[in-house]
Amino acid sequence: MATHAGGLTLEKTAVEVRGLVRKYGERAVLDGVDLAIQPGEFVALLGKSGSGKSTLLRALAGLDYDVDGSGELAVPANVSVVFQDSRLLPWARVLDNVALGLRAADERGRESLAEVGLAGREQAWPNELSGGEQQRVALARSLVREPVLLLADEPFGALDALTRLKMHVLLRKLCAAHQPAVLLVTHDVDESIVLADRVIVLDEGRIVAEEPIDLAEPRSPADPGFTAVRSILLDALGVSL
Amino acid sequence: MTQLATLPGVRAERDQTAVATPVRRRRRLGPGKPIRFGAAIGPVLLLGVWSIGSATGWLDPRVLSAPWTVVTTTGDLIADGRLQSNLLTSAQRAFVGLGLGIALGTVLALLSGLSRFGEAVLDGPIQIKRAIPSLALLPLLILWLGIGESMKITTITLGVFVPIYIHTHNGLRTIDSRYVELAETVGLSRWEFIRRVVLPGALPGFLLGLRFAVTGAWLALVVVEQINSTSGIGYMMELARTYGQTDIIIVGLVLYGVLGLLFDGAVRLIQRKALSWRRTLAD
Structure with missing residues (x-):
């Protein structure tokens, strides 16, 4: 091991x-x-x-x-990890993906999405985003954890x-x-x-x-x-x- | 050499045809555009053939009553209240059996899907149960439970829980391991993992199982209602058989059909609402 x-x-x-x-x-x-x-x-x-x-x-x-x-x-x-695939949960909206596993982090999630240029897409499904946008969500999900x-x-x-x-x-x-x-x-x-x-x-x-x-x-x-x-x-x- | 010489000519010809044909934009390999009211065409045709057959005397009423006889008989059955009371009894049995079966199937699938120990203990017996047709258990169930309501509801429950279990369990086990890895890197607790990843991931499987379960519930209902029953749509049809009333039998069949379609439609509606994140070929 x-x-x-x-x-x-x-x-x-x-x-x-x-x-x-x-x-x-x-x-x-x-x-x-x-x-x-x-x-x-x-x-x-x-x-x-x-x-x-x-x-x-x-x-x-x-x-x-x-x-x-x-x-x-x-x-x-x-430690945060960004994978080659964005690895967003397809059944969770973008904001819920960013705040996954964090408590009461909606506001931080929003700020983080705005930082990667995706303000306004909080309620989108991951499938509705382009590959680049999905990867930006994955970046937001990593960075929101500081x-x-x-x-x-x-x-x-x-x-x-x-x-x-x-x-x-x-x-x-x-x-x-x-x-x-x-x-x-x-x-x-x-x-x-x-x-x-x-x-x-x-x-x-x-x-x-x-x-x-x-x-x-x-x-x-x-x-x-x-x-x-x-x-x-x-x-x-x-x-x- | 000859190839080289002919190539330019071929290309020129192709270019001309390309100019001549207008550009058509359609999906070549998809199923094409949906037809309006497409789902109704088949049933309406069937009804037409039946009506013509009855009107021309080609269909003997003793074999199959005419559609309009079925309609008037339905009116009579509603007027004397037999239809409503039998329908209520049947619907109650179906709902209770379905509810118990869904709960049982889901709990067993979770137990067996989330722990290796649960799988070792539960999966084998359930697969064996699956191999035995539910209705083959009837003799034993009648000996154990008698011919009352508990036997009927148990039979329905046993028919329902298997598809729920199979599809939910399969849904749980086929959740992408990449999501498990993600859950570990973002530090989800076990409960959060189940709530955020496992349950939504298994939902498509569960809903597919639910569609099979609904059909299974009606199938079991038909059978148990024709064994020593004193109420229900199956009883009404069985009684009609002894008097040779094909019109009442058909009313029963139509009722089963309509109820089955309604249940299936309800499940599909739930599917569409719950799985709105999915995009499939049919959308």
Whole structure:
């Protein structure tokens, strides 16, 4: 069984992971991962499919109860997760989805929906919204809980390119306002450079590269610095151009 | 080479036809637009054939009474109060049996759907019960409960709870595991999880079961009312059989049909209200 919050404690960091191993059968999907995320820091986790990035996120979210493994990890009590699918309950109206599990949170839910630009859609059914709008509701549902740590598993993977660009702007704005520590799993190199303070590359269960992103705002793919970071990251991913 | 040479010609021809045919906008694979009063067409046709058959003497009244005889007989039965009192008795039996069956089926489905222990204990016997037609239990039920109301209502209840159980249980078990994961990440308590995720998720299954249950209730009612009854629509029809009154038998059949349709319509109305979040092909 996976161990949680072993001997580690969180003093100045939002996440501490040490020597994390997760195995499916004989295959180690995570093979000794060390990671620390500072409060308010935005970390993007890049990797090919099968590199173990989702497994790491699920370990941090506490969703890997049936997985073998060892190592230590410490996460704050207040963690929110955004999945690739919006995962809204289809039988609950938008506002009830946002306030799911919270007591007397209608007013906060409304404010949160207004923050993601969906004021006035409180009483809509999730099916009536577009894919991008559904994902914005999912963001509102996460942020209304004021998480110390926000875990996002390819949250924009199912969206079209234009919607994705708008969501990047929105996510940056929301993170600036709420200041959670963020771990964003993605396979989109440009997305990771646009959004993150630091990009980590995972390959075969190990961290193979780590790159702080220190670019002028707004970050543009036309920036030479952007191109340089991109080629470093692509290199770490084993993609040669 | 020849292909390359002919291709431009083919393309030109296609373009011409594309210009010539007006653009038609319709769904090619859907069932098409609904027909107005479509549901009434079949029954009205049937009624027409029946009327013509009776008017021309092609249908012997001893085999099947004419529609207008059935109407006048209905009037007579209402006038002397037999129809109302028998209908009331039948409706009471159906409602009580249905209510008990729904409650029993729902409780058992929840017990078996929400805990592995409940499933281990309950699911097997209920599946065995399902394999035995409810009406095959009648001899035993008559020995145990006699031929009174309790036997009749028990029979109906046993016929009703099975479809409710099967469909509700199935609805519970097929709730997407992604929602369970979501419930865990937002920290729902067990009770909140049941109220917010499990019950609404199982509702479509429950309502489907309810539609089968309503039909099952009427089926069981017909049978129990023809065994040593002294009241009810089934009794009225059984009595008519001994006197060869096909008109009264048909009044009974029409009544069963109308009641069945009303119940089914009510359940569908509930379905539409309760599942308004769903969009299906038929909408």
